[in-house]
Amino acid sequence: MIDQEQTKGITMQRYNPKDIEPKWQAAWDKDGTYVADLRSDKPKYMAMSMFNYPSGAGIHIGHAMNYTISDVKARFKRQSGYESYHPVGWDAFGLPAENFAIKSGVSPQASMAKIIPDYHRQYKAMGWSNDWTKEIATHQPEYYKWTQWIFSQMYRNGLAYQDARMQWWCTKCQTVLANEQVIDGKCWRHDGADDPIVEKREVKQWFFRITEYADELLEAIDGLDWSDSVKLAQKNWIGKSVGAEVDFAIKDTDHTVKVFTTAHDTIYGATFMVLAPEHELLEKIVAHEQIEAVQDYVAQALKKTEVQRQQEGKEKTGVFTGAYAVHPLTGKTMPIWVADYVLASYGTGAIMAVPGEDERDYEFARKFGLDIVFTTEEQTFIPYADIKEAPRKFVMSNSAEFDGMDFESARPKILAKLEQAGVGVSKVNYKMRDWSVSRQRYWGAPIPVIHCQECGPVLVEDDQLPVVLPELDDFQPSGDGRSALARATDWLIVDCPRCGGKAERETDTLDTYICSSWYMWRYLDPHNAERIFDPELAKRWEPVDFYNGADHATAHLLYARFVTRFLTKQGLLSNPEPFKQFLFNGKVTASDGTMFSKSKGNGVDPLDIIGQGYGADALRMYLMFAAPLEIWAKWDPQGVPGTFRFLSRVWTLVQEYLEAPVAETAEADARDIRRVTHAMVKKATHDIERNQYNTAISATMAATNNLYKLKANGLARNTVWQEALDKLVACIAPFAPHAAEEMWRQLGHGTTVHRDSWPSWDEAALRTDEVTIVIQVNGKVRGQIESPAEAEEAIVVATAKAEANVATHLEGKQIVKTIYVPGKLVNFAVR
RNA sequence: GGGCAAGUGGCGGAAUUGGUAUACGCGACGGACUCAAAAUCCGUUAUCAGCAAUGAUGUGAGGGUUCAAGUCCCUCCUUGCCCACCA
Numbered sequence: 006m007i008d009q010e011q012t013k014g015i016t017m018q019r020y021n022p023k024d025i026e027p028k029w030q031a032a033w034d035k036d037g038t039y040v041a042d043l044r045s046d047k048p049k050y051m052a053m054s055m056f057n058y059p060s061g062a063g064i065h066i067g068h069a070m071n072y073t074i075s076d077v078k079a080r081f082k083r084q085s086g087y088e089s090y091h092p093v094g095w096d097a098f099g100l101p102a103e104n105f106a107i108k109s110g111v112s113p114q115a116s117m118a119k120i121i122p123d124y125h126r127q128y129k130a131m132g133w134s135n136d137w138t139k140e141i142a143t144h145q146p147e148y149y150k151w152t153q154w155i156f157s158q159m160y161r162n163g164l165a166y167q168d169a170r171m172q173w174w175c176t177k178c179q180t181v182l183a184n185e186q187v188i189d190g191k192c193w194r195h196d197g198a199d200d201p202i203v204e205k206r207e208v209k210q211w212f213f214r215i216t217e218y219a220d221e222l223l224e225a226i227d228g229l230d231w232s233d234s235v236k237l238a239q240k241n242w243i244g245k246s247v248g249a250e251v252d253f254a255i256k257d258t259d260h261t262v263k264v265f266t267t268a269h270d271t272i273y274g275a276t277f278m279v280l281a282p283e284h285e286l287l288e289k290i291v292a293h294e295q296i297e298a299v300q301d302y303v304a305q306a307l308k309k310t311e312v313q314r315q316q317e318g319k320e321k322t323g324v325f326t327g328a329y330a331v332h333p334l335t336g337k338t339m340p341i342w343v344a345d346y347v348l349a350s351y352g353t354g355a356i357m358a359v360p361g362e363d364e365r366d367y368e369f370a371r372k373f374g375l376d377i378v379f380t381t382e383e384q385t386f387i388p389y390a391d392i393k394e395a396p397r398k399f400v401m402s403n404s405a406e407f408d409g410m411d412f413e414s415a416r417p418k419i420l421a422k423l424e425q426a427g428v429g430v431s432k433v434n435y436k437m438r439d440w441s442v443s444r445q446r447y448w449g450a451p452i453p454v455i456h457c458q459e460c461g462p463v464l465v466e467d468d469q470l471p472v473v474l475p476e477l478d479d480f481q482p483s484g485d486g487r488s489a490l491a492r493a494t495d496w497l498i499v500d501c502p503r504c505g506g507k508a509e510r511e512t513d514t515l516d517t518y519i520c521s522s523w524y525m526w527r528y529l530d531p532h533n534a535e536r537i538f539d540p541e542l543a544k545r546w547e548p549v550d551f552y553n554g555a556d557h558a559t560a561h562l563l564y565a566r567f568v569t570r571f572l573t574k575q576g577l578l579s580n581p582e583p584f585k586q587f588l589f590n591g592k593v594t595a596s597d598g599t600m601f602s603k604s605k606g607n608g609v610d611p612l613d614i615i616g617q618g619y620g621a622d623a624l625r626m627y628l629m630f631a632a633p634l635e636i637w638a639k640w641d642p643q644g645v646p647g648t649f650r651f652l653s654r655v656w657t658l659v660q661e662y663l664e665a666p667v668a669e670t671a672e673a674d675a676r677d678i679r680r681v682t683h684a685m686v687k688k689a690t691h692d693i694e695r696n697q698y699n700t701a702i703s704a705t706m707a708a709t710n711n712l713y714k715l716k717a718n719g720l721a722r723n724t725v726w727q728e729a730l731d732k733l734v735a736c737i738a739p740f741a742p743h744a745a746e747e748m749w750r751q752l753g754h755g756t757t758v759h760r761d762s763w764p765s766w767d768e769a770a771l772r773t774d775e776v777t778i779v780i781q782v783n784g785k786v787r788g789q790i791e792s793p794a795e796a797e798e799a800i801v802v803a804t805a806k807a808e809a810n811v812a813t814h815l816e817g818k819q820i821v822k823t824i825y826v827p828g829k830l831v832n833f834a835v836r
Numbered sequence: 837g838g839g840c841a842a843g844u845g846g847c848g849g850a851a852u853u854g855g856u857a858u859a860c861g862c863g864a865c866g867g868a869c870u871c872a873a874a875a876u877c878c879g880u881u882a883u884c885a886g887c888a889a890u891g892a893u894g895u896g897a898g899g900g901u902u903c904a905a906g907u908c909c910c911u912c913c914u915u916g917c918c919c920a921c922c923a
């Protein structure tokens with residue numbers, strides 16, 4: 006006869022994700038489990054991670070991290086009864102695909118057609134609950150038609166314009182870069198040690214007037230539920246300063262130099278002026294005898310980027326121009342210098358130098374022997390930052406009729422005087438520049454503009470959109486600063502839509518950041534051929550409830566906010582902010598703390614881990630468990646085996662339950678089982694809501710350990726154990742969707758665990774009759790007692806005093822104070 | 837140079853916001869099962885002293901507030917990230 010144990014051993018299946026995972030992936034696809042009904046009556050929830058840029062390398066551990074974070078959130082909400090939408094799409098335009106095309110001759114269209122299906126398989130293997138019926142890709146004409154349309158709308162509303170400007174230029178990319186794409190003086194795509202520093206070139210190109218929105222973008226930051234570091238980065242990027250713009254006449258000429266200053270209250274201390282080497286007035290005002298010196302200096306300076314100038318240290322350099330300005334209030338003459346410590350890109354590219362209160366001006370004045378006037382009573386150098394901090398503490402001097410006033414009261418009066426004299430105006434300045442949106446590259450959305458010799462730039466009519474990107478054989482930039490499109494003459498040469506005359510298409514394409522600045526709204530109506538999206542639908546679903554990513558703290562998020570605000574003003578959306586909550590999550594690094602990289606060969610491939618037999622569920626769970634989401638976690642090779650072991654334990658418990666006899670569970674055990682289960686549900690619910698996935702998972706682990714202990718008293722099929730296992734399985738479902746689905750069905754449920762299954766908890770189940778009270782003497786733990794939960798204070802304190810070890814510590818001492826925290830502790834302060 | 841965040845066992849980390857420091861996991865050690873190993877299950881695991889009960893010490897360093905401090909305040913050190921001649 007075969008005994009019970011052996012029977013179990015034969016019939017019980019071990020946890021084997023290789024069987025389970027592909028099975029459920031196929032079933033979910035077939036059943037449309039994750040298809041969001043955008044017109045559902047349920048409350049909506051939209052969770053997504055930053056757009057994926059598809060490359061031939063496929064997904065890496067960083068993708069696994071990012072997309073699992075939003076997937077868990079989407080799943081949790083879907084289980085909680087929301088119509089939850091977890092969209093998917095591809096940020097397909099951009100340089101890597103084009104560079105690959107230049108090298109290999111394979112068109113980017115063709116490589117995307119191959120790469121994207123690979124991603125489909127990889128995403129599904131990770132068990133992400135994407136709605137594939139609404140997939141988008143930015144390189145498809147159906148999508149970029151509307152990217153172009155946004156450009157046209159910007160243009161019509163005066164927010165897009167063309168201008169020739171000195172612009173950052175990456176020699177490797179052969180294209181201009183936005184300020185946001187320059188990192189430590191290098192191109193964001195070429196920031197390695199051997200990569201070149203970006204150059205400045207004068208290029209005619211298109212801009213979006215994002216500066217017009219600077220103030221509202223800034224104002225709204227405080228109200229956002231975003232990671233603080235990102236909010237701060239956005240504020241710094243916008244860089245608002247309030248001050249004044251003041252005109253300084255140049256002696257013996259008709260020219261004036263405009264300066265921006267936040268310290269106009271120190272204007273009486275201005276003793277000289279400094280222009281940036283790039284300043285346009287320089288060549289007009291330079292004195293004969295100084296021409297050569299100034300030209301030399303400017304040539305030297307222009308060879309270097311601003312970053313290079315900084316890197317060479319802060320030793321001030323500069324040259325006298327021979328010209329003088331006239332102080333607008335005192336009429337005194339002020340020598341005008343040129344120096345590279347004044348940046349062309351900030352303010353007006355010129356400053357009034359106040360060496361008495363500005364450290365840089367002070368250093369410069371000392372070095373070149375220029376006058377220094379102190380405008381504070383102290384008559385010594387005081388940095389303006391100190392004055393700004395406590396403007397009432399400092400008293401003015403050397404400032405004509407303002408002498409004796411404090412800075413706080415003088416500041417508006419001096420501004421009024423400047424305004425009255427017609428030489429100054431109150432001014433808010435932003436560090437942020439307009440957004441350069443032209444790229445001299447092939448692989449992007451063509452800018453929908455035709456250049457006519459007669460009419461100038463003319464917008465392509467909306468009904469002619471999209472301007473389809475022509476397929477080429479050669480993707481090399483044309484060499485004259487234009488993209489490969491300059492050679493596509495069939496496409497290039499057209500009739501002017503306005504006058505019918507000879508015209509050429511714009512050969513610049515749009516910065517890919519535009520594609521990703523509005524994609525969340527296209528997700529809501531991806532197949533709409535008539536409009537960018539249905540505003541009614543979008544207004545129902547905006548904003549995105551949860552957004553996460555590990556990069557793009559400034560550029561992408563700022564652009565998405567800008568474009569969303571614009572679309573709101575166009576009446577297409579009603580909420581000016583796109584992302585309700587943004588989590589700036591950490592990345593996963595190698596065990597030694599360095600970045601994973603292909604070249605170092607220290608990469609961890611998520612698909613390998615799945616293939617080794619651990620499965621996607623164990624991988625997902627480890628990534629979410631290893632550390633808080635915002636922390637940079639180090640990869641621990643033992644981590645996935647650990648979460649695999651946990652899933653196996655849950656699996657085994659469920660299998661044993663299924664084979665257990667039908668029987669009652671004793672009252673006391675039943676209470677314990679319920680308490681353990683309900684405590685888990687409560688903690689997991691709160692922690693997932695607060696994005697503390699690691700502790701949510703630990704709650705399910707702790708519950709499993711406790712159920713194993715309770716199992717020793719007898720496992721039986723009945724409502725108590727059924728409830729415990731149902732809830733345990735439902736709580737691990739967001740992290741381990743395949744295993745949870747399999748066990749959920751084994752437990753007898755006919756429908757998926759992934760919809761409307763999130764368990765509730767009963768506070769009454771959490772209560773215990775007895776509570777542990779800690780007893781301290783002078784704050785040190787000296788014992789503990791079990792006490793009825795409802796016991797009166799006097800009784801608890803008396804019992805505490807009587808506890809043996811406590812009594813020895815109280816002996817011979819006088820109790821000066823007794824602190825009682827109900828249900829927690831008693832502390833005797835003694836002398 | 838400026839700003840932000842953080843320093844807790846051998847390691848990743850937890851602590852309901854002032855109330856038993858080290859939950860959960862990894863690793864290590866011991867036991868059960870096994871001819872044996874793997875897997876699994878059950879224990880132990882901050883340090884020092886002690887057979888033990890227990891005591892002392894302990895959350896980067898130093899000081900303070902409090903009956904009580906990882907948590908609050910001050911000074912300092914270290915690490916990471918972001919910004920960086922921003923007028």
